[in-house]
Amino acid sequence: FLRIFKCLYGDSKDEEELYSELTGKNVHIITTIQSWEEKLTEATRDGKILVANFSTPWSGPCRSIAPTYGELADKYPSLMFLTVDVDTLAEFSTSWEISATPTFFFIKEGRQVDKFVGADKVQLPKKIAAVANATRV
Numbered sequence: 001f002l003r004i005f006k007c008l009y010g011d012s013k014d015e016e017e018l019y020s021e022l023t024g025k026n027v028h029i030i031t032t033i034q035s036w037e038e039k040l041t042e043a044t045r046d047g048k049i050l051v052a053n054f055s056t057p058w059s060g061p062c063r064s065i066a067p068t069y070g071e072l073a074d075k076y077p078s079l080m081f082l083t084v085d086v087d088t089l090a091e092f093s094t095s096w097e098i099s100a101t102p103t104f105f106f107i108k109e110g111r112q113v114d115k116f117v118g119a120d121k122v123q124l125p126k127k128i129a130a131v132a133n134a135t136r137v
Contacts (some may be wrong), residue, residue, distance in 0.1 A: 004029075007071070008037065009118055015059075016088070017021040017067060022136045025060050025070075025073075025074065026070075026073035026074050026081055026085060027053075027069065027073045027081045027082070027083055028080070028082050028083070029082075029083050029085070030082050030083065030084045030085065030089070030118075031085050031088045031089065032088075033092060034090075036082075036084065036089075036092070037093050039080060040110060042080070043107070044109050044110055044118070046080075048078065048079055048080045049079050049080070049106055049107065049108045049113070049132075050079070050080045050084075050098050050106070050107040050108075051073075051079050051080065051081045051082065051104060051105075051106055051107075051128065051131070052082045052084055052104065052105045052106075052107060053069055053081070053082065053084065053095060053102050053103075053104050053107055054084045054093055054098045054101060054102060054104075054105070055083050055085070055086065055101050055102045056085065056087055057085070061101065061102060061103045061118070061119035062101050062119065062121050064088045064121075065102055065119035065120075065124065066083075066123060067120060068073065068082070068121050068125065069102075069124070071085055072124070072125055072128050074130060074132070076129075076132045078132060079093055079128070079131065079132055084117065086098055086101055099119070100117055102118070102119055103115065103117045104115075104116040104117070104124065104127070106127075106131050113131075113136075114131065116122075
């Protein structure tokens with residue numbers, strides 16, 4: 001589908017550029033398994049909870065929640081924020097059983113501790129605040 005989107009709307013920007021326009025400076029864009037593994041290792045080493053947003057740059061709900069997600073990433077530097085491109089990493093995303101985008105996973109020490117599905121601009125900040133506060137205890 002992304003290939004069709006690019007044909008219709010142009011291919012002047014790659015996925016990372018599209019995401020970087022939508023997210024904050026503290027959101028790491030994941031387009032390879034290697035970059036996923038590096039960030040997972042880094043988060044575990046640093047004792048951070050990783051927040052992984054499985055998303056697409058062309059989806060309306062993903063685009064609408066991206067600025068909020070970016071603001072939360074800037075607000076909670078104690079967490080590590082990733083955006084995983086489900087089109088680029090389709091097989092990997094399938095292994096996470098992604099049935100809708102955006103889907104947010106909260107991962108601590110390499111294991112999923114929570115999950116949130118949808119682009120709810122009220123509930124996502126509450127969920128992330130709860131996770132951030134839990135890490136302080």
